[in-house]
Amino acid sequence: MKRIYFVLAFTAFGFNAFGQKTIDQKVSALLSKMTLEEKVGQLVQYSGFEYATGPQNSSSANVLNEIKQGKVGSMLNVAGAVETRKFQELALRSRLKIPLLFGQDVIHGYRTTFPVNLGQAASWDLKLIEKSERIAATEASAYGIHWTFAPMVDIARDPRWGRVMEGSGEDTYLGMQIGLARIRGFQGKGLGALDAIMACAKHFAAYGAAVGGRDYNSVDMSLRQLNETYLPPFKAAAEAGVATFMNSFNDINGIPATANRYILRDLLKGKWNYQGFVVSDWGSIGEMVPHGYAKDNKEAAEKALLAGSDMDMESRAYMAELPKLVQEGKVDPKLIDEAARRILIKKFEMGLFDDPYRFSNEKRQQEQTDNQENRKFGRVFGSKSIVLLKNEKNILPLSKSTKTVALIGPFGKETSANHGFWSVAFKDDHQRIVTQFDGIKNQLDKNSTLLYAKGCNADDQDRSMFAEAVETARKADVVIMTLGEGHAMSGEAKSRSNIHFSGVQEELLKEIEKTGKPVILMINAGRPLVFDWAADHVPAILYTWWLGTEAGNSIADVLFGTVNPGGKLPMTFPRTEGQIPVYYNHYNTGRPAKNNTDRNYVSAYIDLDNDPKFPFGYGLSYTQFKYADMNLSSANLKGSQTLKISVSVSNTGNYDGEEVVQLYIRDIFGKVVRPVKELKGFEKVFIKKGETKTVTFTLTPENLKFYDDQLNYDWEAGEFDIMVGTDSRNVQTKRINWLK
Numbered sequence: 160m161k162r163i164y165f166v167l168a169f170t171a172f173g174f175n176a177f178g179q180k181t182i183d184q185k186v187s188a189l190l191s192k193m194t195l196e197e198k199v200g201q202l203v204q205y206s207g208f209e210y211a212t213g214p215q216n217s218s219s220a221n222v223l224n225e226i227k228q229g230k231v232g233s234m235l236n237v238a239g240a241v242e243t244r245k246f247q248e249l250a251l252r253s254r255l256k257i258p259l260l261f262g263q264d265v266i267h268g269y270r271t272t273f274p275v276n277l278g279q280a281a282s283w284d285l286k287l288i289e290k291s292e293r294i295a296a297t298e299a300s301a302y303g304i305h306w307t308f309a310p311m312v313d314i315a316r317d318p319r320w321g322r323v324m325e326g327s328g329e330d331t332y333l334g335m336q337i338g339l340a341r342i343r344g345f346q347g348k349g350l351g352a353l354d355a356i357m358a359c360a361k362h363f364a365a366y367g368a369a370v371g372g373r374d375y376n377s378v379d380m381s382l383r384q385l386n387e388t389y390l391p392p393f394k395a396a397a398e399a400g401v402a403t404f405m406n407s408f409n410d411i412n413g414i415p416a417t418a419n420r421y422i423l424r425d426l427l428k429g430k431w432n433y434q435g436f437v438v439s440d441w442g443s444i445g446e447m448v449p450h451g452y453a454k455d456n457k458e459a460a461e462k463a464l465l466a467g468s469d470m471d472m473e474s475r476a477y478m479a480e481l482p483k484l485v486q487e488g489k490v491d492p493k494l495i496d497e498a499a500r501r502i503l504i505k506k507f508e509m510g511l512f513d514d515p516y517r518f519s520n521e522k523r524q525q526e527q528t529d530n531q532e533n534r535k536f537g538r539v540f541g542s543k544s545i546v547l548l549k550n551e552k553n554i555l556p557l558s559k560s561t562k563t564v565a566l567i568g569p570f571g572k573e574t575s576a577n578h579g580f581w582s583v584a585f586k587d588d589h590q591r592i593v594t595q596f597d598g599i600k601n602q603l604d605k606n607s608t609l610l611y612a613k614g615c616n617a618d619d620q621d622r623s624m625f626a627e628a629v630e631t632a633r634k635a636d637v638v639i640m641t642l643g644e645g646h647a648m649s650g651e652a653k654s655r656s657n658i659h660f661s662g663v664q665e666e667l668l669k670e671i672e673k674t675g676k677p678v679i680l681m682i683n684a685g686r687p688l689v690f691d692w693a694a695d696h697v698p699a700i701l702y703t704w705w706l707g708t709e710a711g712n713s714i715a716d717v718l719f720g721t722v723n724p725g726g727k728l729p730m731t732f733p734r735t736e737g738q739i740p741v742y743y744n745h746y747n748t749g750r751p752a753k754n755n756t757d758r759n760y761v762s763a764y765i766d767l768d769n770d771p772k773f774p775f776g777y778g779l780s781y782t783q784f785k786y787a788d789m790n791l792s793s794a795n796l797k798g799s800q801t802l803k804i805s806v807s808v809s810n811t812g813n814y815d816g817e818e819v820v821q822l823y824i825r826d827i828f829g830k831v832v833r834p835v836k837e838l839k840g841f842e843k844v845f846i847k848k849g850e851t852k853t854v855t856f857t858l859t860p861e862n863l864k865f866y867d868d869q870l871n872y873d874w875e876a877g878e879f880d881i882m883v884g885t886d887s888r889n890v891q892t893k894r895i896n897w898l899k
């Protein structure tokens with residue numbers, strides 16, 4: 160006890176238990192030496208010059224000079240042991256020798272690319288996801304990177320939005336769990352470890368709810384909806400100690416997120432007591448001028464800082480305007496100190512004041528340039544992200560001794576597309592990618608033949624390659640079609656109004672189908688696509704997203720059954736664009752349709768079914784799982800009791816396999832209407848053929864809480880449906896009563 164008092168007393172005076180200064184104390188000492196301009200300098204971030212991830216307006220000469228003058232706190236898009244060292248050397252020529260922070264978008268892997276994030280989410284495998292970020296952090300930190308702009312924890316219900324590829328889909332609970340796994344992976348043993356990089360919860364907030372799925376568009380929603388659906392992954396990230404936050408480009412109910420005091424000061428830095436710092440999105444401070452929220456950059460800088468945005472990424476508004484704003488008395492210098500303090504704390508925590516070059520180590524970089532262990536992991540992760548959507552007559556898995564296989568479609572020999580959008584560390588390094596053709600070829604028996612025809616391009620009207628493709632199909636026993644969207648068709652600023660197969664891909668598929676050959680369709684995409692004709696006519700469909708460096712091997716592992724697919728959709732797949740937004744946890748309305756034919760004075764379209772093509776949580780396996788004996792510990796509960804739910808799942812098919820068992824609830828009625836289903840738990844279990852496993856979940860009143868229209872967060876007594884099943888449509892249900 161005494162010891163604790165001693166420690167507390169000592170730390171209160173700014174020293175730790177060993178009599179050393181605390182980081183806070185060191186930052187105070189440093190701040191006391193800094194001029195206003197130097198403090199503002201810490202709030203400035205520029206992009207490097209080799210490539211840009213937004214509209215760049217820097218002249219390299221100015222930036223380099225400003226670094227030497229201590230007017231830059233951080234650089235993004237500067238990477239590599241040698242390059243980061245060069246920039247760091249400039250920073251150390253400044254008066255106070257404050258090191259730079261190097262940030263980069265490490266989104267789905269670094270040197271080893273992994274499936275695009277939405278594909279990763281389809282694995283529902285938190286351990287794999289965490290490990291992938293551990294690897295990404297190890298590789299990126301070896302390239303001099305201190306800080307990734309990830310995870311993106313934006314909930315998204317609109318597949319037209321191109322950035323769905325970067326998130327975890329439509330569900331708040333799943334998105335939150337995955338976000339936390341990513342933060343654990345990136346930050347590893349904690350800031351200061353050589354292989355730990357700072358994570359960044361982005362984009363704060365509600366970026367995924369852009370009207371019409373058009374990137375950067377406005378968001379208009381109730382604060383109740385914002386708090387209940389869009390903010391929980393951010394709140395959880397803050398509580399888990401994510402090092403930084405990033406603003407989003409959108410406005411929320413008329414106030415740009417970058418200058419939104421409600422989310423930044425009231426919630427994040429207020430109620431949630433967040434101690435990290437907030438970086439703007441690329442240019443989002445200056446963009447408040449065209450947005451119509453600030454008359455010029457000066458007013459934009461003032462509004463952003465007052466609201467709580469600490470670092471200016473590429474707007475050039477803070478350095479140009481904040482010193483003047485302080486002199487004019489419009490900005491309290493304490494706010495500049497506060498922002499600079501938050502940033503400097505991170506630099507200390509990263510150990511950069513002890514050794515500014517500790518991440519710039521060429522030997523380490525070399526070891527992580529083409530790390531074979533990481534590739535092996537990538538292969539497994541890729542295969543676990545694939546979702547089997549259809550498998551009539553068990554056409555899959557394919558026998559390796561199939562005599563003649565034809566691979567047809569624009570992506571068979573594709574390299575760069577396999578990386579997916581956001582693969583900044585790859586640049587011209589595409590020869591390391593395993594193509595689908597090579598992956599399949601390597602696993603087919605020596606006496607078998609793999610034919611190939613491109614058939615068409617991803618996105619034009621050229622049908623000149625059709626004839627050759629049809630000829631190729633005719634020669635084969637089975638055709639693997641590889642269709643979808645190219646590298647730059649989903650990602651930032653890649654919203655699409657039409658999410659059918661682009662160009663003439665569907666026509667090509669129809670021509671091949673006419674040959675009567677069995678067709679296995681692989682769909683490569685960063686988002687849910689609409690492919691209703693294919694879904695109704697092709698016997699087997701695998702959703703293969705974009706799987707990264709080892710794509711071809713991961714795909715072949717699943718095609719030939721070395722890996723039994725167990726992925727489940729993290730987003731609802733619509734029948735057609737007219738259904739969007741379509742998501743599983745909607746409200747019932749007062750006039751719900753009973754089924755697809757019931758259209759009379761109910762909430763339905765007269766020309767379109769209500770249910771989606773494939774529901775959230777859906778995915779098949781080469782084996783079959785049978786659910787039985789759903790058991791509840793009680794049907795009547797009171798107060799803080801715990802409900803135990805168990806279900807037995809049997810593998811009744813011919814392969815060992817993994818199943819994601821999903822738990823949903825429905826609060827039958829409340830002060831505000833409640834969704835028809837809400838995911839509250841899931842477990843991925845491996846079950847050998849012939850075996851049965853019991854899966855158990857627990858629920859407490861904490862899991863029943865929701866926000867009412869006054870933003871009170873609580874639960875209500877009453878009836879609840881408890882549902883367990885293989886996807887959000889196919890569940891067993893039992894009703895309970897839970898009293899206060």
Ligand code: BGC
Pocket residue numbers: 212213235264308361440441651
């Ligand atoms: C994106 C961010 C990204 C930043 C830096 C912006 O355009 O919205 O997600 O981190 O660029 O590359």
